Each structure stands twice: as C-alpha cells, then as structure tokens.
Amino acid sequence: MTSPIDSPPGVEGGGASVVVDGEEPKKAKAGDAELVGRSPGQLMWIRFKRDRTGVISAYVVIFFFLIGLLAPVISWLYGKDPYTVYADERPELFDSAGVPVQPNGGISGEFWFGLEPGNGYDVFTKLLYGIRTSLGISVAVTLATVLTGILLGVTAGYLGGRTDYWISRVIDFLLAFPAQLFFIASMPVVVSLFVSPRDETPVYVRVVALILVMWFLGWMSLGRILRGTTLALREREFIEAAKVSGAPPWRIIRKEILPNVVTPILVQGTYMLPNFVTAEAGLSFLGVGIVEPTPDWGQMFSKASTELVMQNDITYMFFPGISMIIFIVAFNLLGDSVRDAFDPKTAR
Amino acid sequence: MTEDLVLPAPREAAADAPGEPLLVVEGLVKHFPVKGGFPIRRTVGQVQAVDGIDLTVHVGESFGLVGESGCGKSTTGRLITKLLEPTRGTISYRGKDITHARRKQLAPIRSEIQMIFQDPYSSLNPRQTVGKIISGPMEVNGIHPEGGREKRVRELLEIVGLNPEHYNRFPHEFSGGQRQRIGVARALALEPKLIVADEPVSALDVSIQAQVVNLLQKVQRELGIAFLFIAHDLAVVRHFSQRVAVMYLGKVIEVGDRDSIYTRPRHPYTHALLSAVPEVNVAGEDVPQRERIRLAGDVPSPIAPPSGCRFRTRCWKAQDKCAAEEPPLVRLAGNHEGHLTACHFPEEPTIEARDKDIVLDPALVALEETDD
Numbered sequence: 269m270t271s272p273i274d275s276p277p278g279v280e281g282g283g284a285s286v287v288v289d290g291e292e293p294k295k296a297k298a299g300d301a302e303l304v305g306r307s308p309g310q311l312m313w314i315r316f317k318r319d320r321t322g323v324i325s326a327y328v329v330i331f332f333f334l335i336g337l338l339a340p341v342i343s344w345l346y347g348k349d350p351y352t353v354y355a356d357e358r359p360e361l362f363d364s365a366g367v368p369v370q371p372n373g374g375i376s377g378e379f380w381f382g383l384e385p386g387n388g389y390d391v392f393t394k395l396l397y398g399i400r401t402s403l404g405i406s407v408a409v410t411l412a413t414v415l416t417g418i419l420l421g422v423t424a425g426y427l428g429g430r431t432d433y434w435i436s437r438v439i440d441f442l443l444a445f446p447a448q449l450f451f452i453a454s455m456p457v458v459v460s461l462f463v464s465p466r467d468e469t470p471v472y473v474r475v476v477a478l479i480l481v482m483w484f485l486g487w488m489s490l491g492r493i494l495r496g497t498t499l500a501l502r503e504r505e506f507i508e509a510a511k512v513s514g515a516p517p518w519r520i521i522r523k524e525i526l527p528n529v530v531t532p533i534l535v536q537g538t539y540m541l542p543n544f545v546t547a548e549a550g551l552s553f554l555g556v557g558i559v560e561p562t563p564d565w566g567q568m569f570s571k572a573s574t575e576l577v578m579q580n581d582i583t584y585m586f587f588p589g590i591s592m593i594i595f596i597v598a599f600n601l602l603g604d605s606v607r608d609a610f611d612p613k614t615a616r
Numbered sequence: 617m618t619e620d621l622v623l624p625a626p627r628e629a630a631a632d633a634p635g636e637p638l639l640v641v642e643g644l645v646k647h648f649p650v651k652g653g654f655p656i657r658r659t660v661g662q663v664q665a666v667d668g669i670d671l672t673v674h675v676g677e678s679f680g681l682v683g684e685s686g687c688g689k690s691t692t693g694r695l696i697t698k699l700l701e702p703t704r705g706t707i708s709y710r711g712k713d714i715t716h717a718r719r720k721q722l723a724p725i726r727s728e729i730q731m732i733f734q735d736p737y738s739s740l741n742p743r744q745t746v747g748k749i750i751s752g753p754m755e756v757n758g759i760h761p762e763g764g765r766e767k768r769v770r771e772l773l774e775i776v777g778l779n780p781e782h783y784n785r786f787p788h789e790f791s792g793g794q795r796q797r798i799g800v801a802r803a804l805a806l807e808p809k810l811i812v813a814d815e816p817v818s819a820l821d822v823s824i825q826a827q828v829v830n831l832l833q834k835v836q837r838e839l840g841i842a843f844l845f846i847a848h849d850l851a852v853v854r855h856f857s858q859r860v861a862v863m864y865l866g867k868v869i870e871v872g873d874r875d876s877i878y879t880r881p882r883h884p885y886t887h888a889l890l891s892a893v894p895e896v897n898v899a900g901e902d903v904p905q906r907e908r909i910r911l912a913g914d915v916p917s918p919i920a921p922p923s924g925c926r927f928r929t930r931c932w933k934a935q936d937k938c939a940a941e942e943p944p945l946v947r948l949a950g951n952h953e954g955h956l957t958a959c960h961f962p963e964e965p966t967i968e969a970r971d972k973d974i975v976l977d978p979a980l981v982a983l984e985e986t987d988d
Contacts, residue, residue, distance in 0.1 A: 304784045304785075305745060305746075305782070305784050305785030305786045305789050306786065306789075307743065307745070307786055308742060308743060308786065308788070309743075504738045504739075505733040505734070505735055505738045505739035506738065506739050506740055506741040506749075508694075508699055508731070508733065508739075509731065509733060509739055509799075509802065510752065510756075511699060512697050512698075512699065512726075512729075512730060512731045513726065513727075513730075513752065513753035513756050513757065513802075513806065514719065514722065514723055514726035514727070514753075514756050514757060515752075515756045516719065519756065523744075523752070524741055527741070527743035527744070528741070528742070528743055530743075
C-alpha cells in the first residue's frame, strides 16, 4: 500500500504537497501552473488506477453493461431476436421431441449458442436480452435503495433524537424479515395489486413489482451505515463552524455532510448491485420474477434445469452460468477495489 | 514570517481603557440531562456544566477563560456562539438579547460572532478546497466583497501567513499549524467583532503554538477584534489576554485584569492553579521562590457538585461556612478595581513562597519525605 500523497511523476506539487508550517512552498516549476490541490476524489481515482484487479474488473463490468445496453444493436447485426419461435420457423433443425438435432444444443455457425428445446428460441440473443433485463432491474433497485438510504439514513443521523429512534426501529424491524421468503411470498401479492389475477400480467407490472419488493427490503443496510457516518460527522467541528456562520440545515446537509458520505455510498452501491442481480435471478429461477417469453438471466437457469432440457444437454446451463459467474466475481472484485481506493488504511 | 518562536514577556499592565461592553453574560446556566432507566428512559440527573456565570467582554478586548478540563470553559464558548441552547440566564450582544434567538433572528449578528476551534483536523471539511472553506461563510451571509470573493480569500490567506496560491488546495495537504491558520482565516472572513477561540492552540506543537498565538494577537490588535480566549494553558492566556476569568466546576471563581490574577490572586484555587505551572529557575539566580500547592483528588462530579463553595472539597482552608453558604463573586478589600473573587477565606495577594508548602496529596507527602 502506497501513501496517498504519492503521485505519478510530473504531476505538479505531488510529493511535496505537505509543506512545513510557515515555510513557503518550493515552486519547482515556478510560474508553470497555478497550484491546484488534488481532491480526495482525485486521489482515490489515482489509487484505483494503480489497482490492476480493479481496473480489469471494471472493464469486465463495463463490457456487461455495454452488452445489456447494445443488445438490440447486437441482435440486429446478428440477424435474430429472442422472441422468434424457431421450432415453427425452421422445423428441420429439431427432432420430434423438439430437441435440436445438432449436438451441443444445436450450436452451429448460424446459432452461436444453440437453440432452446421446446419453442426453439435462439440462446445467444436470449442471453443478451436476459442480461439487459436483469441489469436494468438491478440498477433501478440499486438507485432506489441508495436514494432511500441517503434520505432516511442522513435524516436519522443529522436530526437525531426521536426521528433517529423511530427510523432505527423501522430499520431493525425490516432487517428481521426473512428476505428471500418475503420476496417469494409477496411477489404475487404485489402483482395482484396492479392486475386482476384473471387478466394476463403485462411485463412492466412484473418488473415494477420486482423492483418494489427488492427495494422494500434492500435499503436498510445502507441506511444504517449512513446514519452512523452522519452521526459521527455531525459532531465534527466543521459542522459547528458552518452553524456558527449561520448556514441553514439544508445547506449543511448538502455541502458539508453529503460530500463526506459519498465513499460509503459508492462502496455499498458496488456491493449491493451484484446482490440484486443474483436475487433477481433467484426470483426468476423460482418462477415469481420474469416469466417466458421475456428473456431474463435467472429464468434461463430455470429453463435449463427443466427435465426436458437437462436430460439432453448441459450446454443450456453453460452460457448463462459462466456469464453470470464472471459478472458477479468481477463486480465484487470491483467493489473491493473501490473500497481499497477510498480507504487505503483498512487492511483486507 | 517575522514572529519569533518564543512567547515574549507579557505586555505592560493593560493601560488601554476598556471600551463599552460588547458581550454581557448574566447568570448563564447550562445543564445537560442524564438519561437512564428501563424500560422508560427518563432524566435521572443533570450535568451542571455551566452553573450561573457572569462575564463581560468589552469592545476590542481579549478576555481569557482558564480552568481545568471539564470545568465548563468550552461549554461557555459554545453557549455564546449559540451552538448550544442555554438552560437559564441571558446573553446580550451590544445590548441585544440573543439568549434564545433562532437562526433567522440571529442572522444580522451571526457574522459578528465567530469561532476558532480546537482541533484543526476536524474543523475543516476534508472535501472542500481551502478557498471554498474560507468563502463558505461569505456565501451563507451573502457578502460580496469588492473584487470578488476569491480576491478576498487570497487577502485573508495572506493575513494569516499562508501562500495565497494555496487557494485550490485541500486541507489534507496542510500541517496542523497551517490548518489552524485556515481556521483563523475562515473566522476572519466575516469581519467579526468578537471571536470565541476554543483552545485554539492546545492541539498544536509548542513551537507552532507560539506562531498561532502571535498571529491571533496580531489579528486582535490590528483589526480590533474582541477575543474570548478559552484555554487551559496559563502561560498562553497570560501572553494573550488583558482580563482573565478562572473557572472551577461550572462557576467563575475569580476574575480580574491579568496582573491581578497572575501576581495578586486571592482565591485558593487560583493560587493552586498558578503554582502548578512548571517554572525554570537557573540555580543561583536571584528569583523569589514561588509558593507550592499540591492539590489532592479530582474535580468532583458536575452531576452532584458540592454544596456551598464548589472548591471546598479540595481546599485547605475550608470550614463549615464554606459548605453552608456559597461565596458571592465580590471585590475584596485590597483588590484592584474589577478584580472579583468568590471566597469566604481568601489568600494573601502574593504568589511568593510561604513558610511551608501546601501538599494535600498523601502520596506526594510520602514521596517528598523519602526524598529529603
């Protein structure tokens, strides 16, 4: 671990930035440029860039997000889409049971990742769109939980007293919920709030329900961390200095507290997102999340584990499985690196 | 920087006539509730941090507040800057009662009372540049100095002896003494009339302490700002303040001009406090020996302070009267004008050695006997 004032050569004022009291700073390159200090954020960025694992993980994560974003473009170039029922379109590729004739799940130059038994969907485009759905939902949940966490956590920490007491009790109460069980049990209930059980459920309702359910039990850990951080910050003298200058509470929260809780927010955010990806996949796997024909990462596992598919080929588990493992591992490593970059003193 | 590193001898007796009163504090009380009990939490006691003190700070004057840790000095400072809400008593600033003023009511005079904090590491927001930190108060109060805020910040940095080019740097790039200078610049940004300095140098290195004290003194003299200087370091206060108040367990027990307090103290506690300052006497030098008083025990708990005179539990002159009756803060016979003492049995106004040292701590007594 290198010290935070280390810097790549050539950066102005780098190592000598801590000047001895009362002494004029040495201007090596006098008049070269205005003295500009580096913010804690810039220092973090410099440290992060030196962490090879973190940078590689970041590229992998960015790659997945790009795939998700560009799924329509890629499948347009590829010339297929995840909704075409190839069992009807190209019946010559399937045997009488609806299983692809060619080995390894029908992998060929035309269908790169093969074809699904039964309806015969194209696995490659299905995976692209599945990643898109899963990441979209997870990002939405993460944003919602982070906003809620900031709002309730910082409020509780800054106001203290009775507000803090009640918000903390709500957090305790929600933390005591068995999350997975609650998700499974409440998904149909939430869906039925929007749509009558007799009608067909539109996809967006399922998506909104998933986001709501995961948000409801997802914000507490961040809220609690932010409450603690704010509580500690509130006692710092720079908050008192702001009060003495007559700053209103809103300004103190915005200018003095929020910039100082960015670190826990980013670190927690990078830990939370992969958790939401797996949680969403789990729900879809169990059949309470996204259902056919909408492509979804988790739902591909559930399809791959059905009897018909499982007996024939393991290939269907392979592509979603490997891609998800790579994504989750990369994102968790990224989370570790972000933590290290922000807080170089904590040993791993 | 031209300031020397040693504290020069104290200035000659405060000849500068005290101006009109700027800040008047009367009967100021701050009690912190102690919560406890189960299952219903209720108030089970009161920490009597500040228990009825009277102070007057005049225009342009520097007023020192000394005392042991936990005697309520800092609480007093925070009450005056309205960081804490007083339980009782009044604080008036230039004749205006600000005791229970809300933030909005306080707005017009907010800029006139500023504060310098103890810990230079926690008093600056680590995520803001020095420029932002110093211009923040101007922004809050809507002050638009001539030539822009940035120019003013550069001026302020120059006043406190920092390089104006450091405008864009972050606090973590400075040393403790430099950070404290930034804190001073921030306090000066609003051109205050009164600065409450809460132990501004006790977190600093000794050599840096002198620099910062000299900076504060320069600021105080040149800009005519009144200071309420809170410290536990008697030497620093003697160097800096024209008038001094001594606090013990939430009460002011003696107040007077600097020379009265330092050379003619009357209260036994002031005597003990002064005698606790280490002195360096070169052998053979003809300096009158100072008295030695070694107190025993700790300051009593402010939750249940002693009845009557609060110092009586550690005082060698305590009698029944001290427990029954609280001594008023009055001018004793032989005291200078403005020198008030709260004691039933005051000491002689001298700090020279007595026939016998007063050593109340039995452990110290035993130690000294084996020494001889």
